[in-house]
Amino acid sequence: MKPRIQLQLSLMMFLEFFVWGSWYVTMGIYLPNSLDASGAEIAQAYSTQSWGAIIAPFVIGLIADRYFNAERVLGILHLGGAFLMYQIANATEFGVFHPYILGYMILYMPTLALVNSVSFNQMDDPAKQFSFVRVFGTIGWIVAGLMISYVFHWDSQEGVQSGLLKNTFLMTAVVSVFLGIFCFTLPKTPPTRTSSEKIRIAxxxxxxxxxxxxxxxxxxxxxxxxxxxxxxxxxxxxxxxxxxxxxxxxxxxxxxxxxxxxxxxxxxxxxxxxxxxxxxxxxxxxxxxxxxxxxxxxxxxxxxxxxxxxxxxxxxxxxxxxxxxxxxxxxxxxxxxxxxxxxxxxxxxxxxxxxxxxxxxxxxxxxxxxxxxxxxxxxxxxxxxxxxxxxxxxxxxxxxxxxxxxxxx
Missing domain, CATH: 1.20.1250.20 (MFS general substrate transporter like domains)
Structure with a gap:
């Protein structure tokens, strides 16, 4: 694998998990303090991850595997996610917040499989090479958390009380725009199946x-x-x-x-x-x-x-x-x-x-x-x-x- 491609894939992984880590951990703090959400409502918000995981195979199997290059689908999903994150940041009540976060996770969860597909397509020995790319995803999550706490102090008691945690969603939106555009520069990963192949839900x-x-x-x-x-x-x-x-x-x-x-x-x-x-x-x-x-x-x-x-x-x-x-x-x-x-x-x-x-x-x-x-x-x-x-x-x-x-x- 060429160093340039490895750098691209590593940056893709870093940004992929940076945008997730930017809001996922602190959402449990944000909802009760900013939107007065109950435990059941917080559960609904986090459950959107599960609904996204259930729907993700259909996005991959029906679209990415048959009709479009994986990197293009990846870019479109992240650009759509950026718009929804902006709407999430501006939601003033849980009833408005919930459908937006559900829509976002339906778009985001398929990207976890797509970044792997793009990576594996460029590797001649994934067993040895993938871990050196995937580790940048964990680093991205860590950097997001450190920035929120030690650079911006959004999760401090003063930050929570003044509503600064809203900025975690805005940061996710901005980075998602960059990631969405960046995805179109990634190595081409064509569909693995033809559109004429019979679709089996099983x-x-x-x-x-x-x-x-x-x-x-x-x-x-x-x-x-x-x-x-x-x-x-x-x-x-x-x-x-x-x-x-x-x-x-x-x-x-x-x-x-x-x-x-x-x-x-x-x-x-x-x-x-x-x-x-x-x-x-x-x-x-x-x-x-x-x-x-x-x-x-x-x-x-x-x-x-x-x-x-x-x-x-x-x-x-x-x-x-x-x-x-x-x-x-x-x-x-x-x-x-x-x-x-x-x-x-x-x-x-x-x-x-x-x-x-x-x-x-x-x-x-x-x-x-x-x-x-x-x-x-x-x-x-x-x-x-x-x-x-x-x-x-x-x-x-x-x-x-x-x-x-x-x-x-």
Whole structure:
């Protein structure tokens, strides 16, 4: 791969995740403080990610794979997203905000697959080359959080009270315009299928991979993957709100510790996977979810703030050891015939159905522990995802039979 192309792809990844990280973490702070949103309404806003994930395969399978170059579709989606982000920034009530954020996520979620398609199309050895491009996406997310907290101070108590968090959506809109235009300069990635090919919904959604569920071990893994999305939803939806509400300074910046740890544990995963195997790696991940929420339950913005930072830092173990290991396991079980379909099915089940259920449960529980004078009983709230993570861990430990899975890095 030519250095110029690698630079283009790396910048594309950086901007792709910069625009997501610019608003996603702080939306949980913005909605209750600027639009007086309830926990259920915050859940609706975050659930748009799941609806976007459910609809994304249709955008890719029906449009990008058949009629237009991937980089052009990518550019159009980001330009459309820029317009919606501008509208989101100017929404004055949740009833106006929600349809715009839903429209935005329907446009954004397909771009996650498209940036991968554009990248893979330029690589002769994706297994070795892709990680060096994808890591810039995580860096982009980190830079966005650091800018919000330490450059602009939009998530400070003064910034939140004065409505400065609105600027996170405006920043996303501006960067999305640049990214949309930049996409048209990317290497050409033509459709992988002809428009005359018969469209099969089963292929688009990866339903052919349902045959894998006949394997008991894969079925247990599949169910655990859906269930673990409930604790995951609590983190995505309420961690930023929690940190801001209890008075932790620079919450967006501090939450980038999670992305930093994601990079670290991604590098450690091959060693851990080979040394301890798939089952133990997954169990450690689920245990880390439980520990994280217990740290959140008993930490505070004062002398026990280190517990909160440690809980955030566990994100690398929670995410990489479970979801990346799960992708490896799925790939090994699927075989050549169902590789893409199986990955698509797991994505649909987790980021689609699993997260949708998780966001709803998290919103309901958070609303149930709302304090009349303002705020929430966070110590009690965090016990729920911790207990649920333990339940999923025990379910997996008991019913999943250990098997050897090779990790090819």
């Amino acid at each position: 292929d688009i959604l990866g339903l052919e991979a349902l045959k894998l569920l006949k394997n008991k071990n894969f079925l247990i893994f599949f169910l655990a993957s859906v269930l673990i999305c409930v604790p995951l939803a609590f983190y995505y939806q309420h961690a930023g709100q929690f940190l801001g509400e209890i008075g932790v300074s620079n919450p967006a910046g501090k939450m980038t510790i999670g992305q930093g740890s994601e990079i670290l544990f991604m590098l450690l995963l091959p060693f851990f996977f080979k040394r301890f195997g798939f089952k133990r790696t997954m169990i450690v991940a689920m245990l880390a979810w439980a520990v994280r929420y217990m740290l959140f339950a008993y930490g505070n913005a004062g002398e026990l703030a280190f517990l909160l930072l440690l809980g955030i830092a566990l994100h690398g173990i929670c995410y990489d050891f479970f979801f990346v290991s799960g992708q490896i396991y799925t790939d090994s079980k699927a075989g050549k015939a169902y590789k893409s379909a199986a990955q698509g099915l797991i994505t649909l089940a987790t980021y689609g159905i699993g997260m949708l259920i998780g966001f709803w449960i998290a919103g309901k529980i958070t609303d149930a522990y709302l304090i009349e004078e303002g705020g929430h009983l966070w110590e009690t709230i965090w016990i729920y995802p911790a207990a649920f993570a333990v339940f999923v861990m025990l379910f997996f430990m008991i019913f999943f039979k250990n098997e050897k899975i090779e990790y090819k890095s």
